[in-house]
Amino acid sequence: METTENWFTSWFNTPYYHILYKHRNDEDAQFFMRNITSYLALAPTSHIADVPCGKGRHSVYLNSLGYTVSGGDLSPNSIAHAKQFENDHLHFEVWDMRKTIEHRYDAIFNLFTSFGYFEDDTDDIRVLENFKNGLKSNGVLVVDFLNVVKVKNELVSSEVKEIDGIQFRITRSIKEGFIVKTIAFEAEGKQHAYEERVKFLDLEKMKFYFEQAGLTITKIFGNYALDSFDPTTSDRLIIVAE
Ligand SMILES: C[S@@+](CC[C@H](N)C(=O)[O-])C[C@H]1O[C@@H](n2cnc3c(N)ncnc32)[C@H](O)[C@@H]1O
Structure with a gap:
């Protein structure tokens, strides 16, 4: 990871x-x-x-x-x-x-x-x-x-998106003043995990x-x-x- x-x-x-x-x-x-x-x-x-x-x-x-x-x-x-x-x-x-x-x-x-x-x-x-x-x-x-208000009201807390053969497993939450998106996937034989954190x-x-x-x-x-x-x-x- x-x-x-x-x-x-x-x-x-x-x-x-x-x-x-x-x-x-x-x-x-x-x-x-x-x-x-x-x-x-x-x-x-x-x-x-x-x-x-x-x-x-x-x-x-x-x-x-x-x-x-x-x-x-x-x-x-x-x-x-x-x-x-x-x-x-x-x-x-x-x-x-x-x-x-x-x-x-x-x-x-x-x-x-x-x-x-x-x-x-x-x-x-x-x-x-x-x-x-x-x-x-x-x-x-x-x-x-x-x-951010609209994002909060319409938050999709988890989803899987398949793009170019990669399954991106995405979660979204609002934590400690940030909109947090986690992105996990397998590509090129490796597990990857990233996070986006944008302030609310x-x-x-x-x-x-x-x-x-x-x-x-x-x-x-x-x-x-x-x-x-x-x-x-x-x-x-x-x-x-x-
Ligand atoms: C959501 S993307 C948007 C990029 C572009 N404006 C667009 O519409 O395609 C945010 C960008 O911010 C850049 N970035 C993040 N932190 C930065 C920093 N401290 N200084 C300059 N660029 C930064 C990232 O590399 C990324 O390309």
């Missing part, structure tokens, strides 16, 4: 993470990118940072819309994959969002539940501070998080974090169509701040 100290360092760097999530809806992601860039009225010359970018699916699409994009992720394997898409206006690098950002961007996008990974609140707040300091004076931050951050707690980081929330959306946020029915909690 593999054990993990930092679940997000190991799990996201495996090929199995990408297999389990291969059915995520890229059409939705692109629909969201079109809607949010048009809502933000970003100038065509804007430089956007997409952190963490995973294998670069949003970065590549944003670049195809004409923006200059820097994608960063902690996973060396994901960045190695994304690098094949690089061009003069699209770059990828291994990037730890806990580290200070040197460059200043017109916009920083933190997409698809890429926040709330750390045990200590101050680490999550530091990530937001880093994002704030990485923005130009009129820059904008977008954090696309899950709606409702709007109130998010507001507190943003305030602590010195960010002003300007808009809150509840889905990729940019409808208003409803605490019980919305799929997403999308926060725009400056």
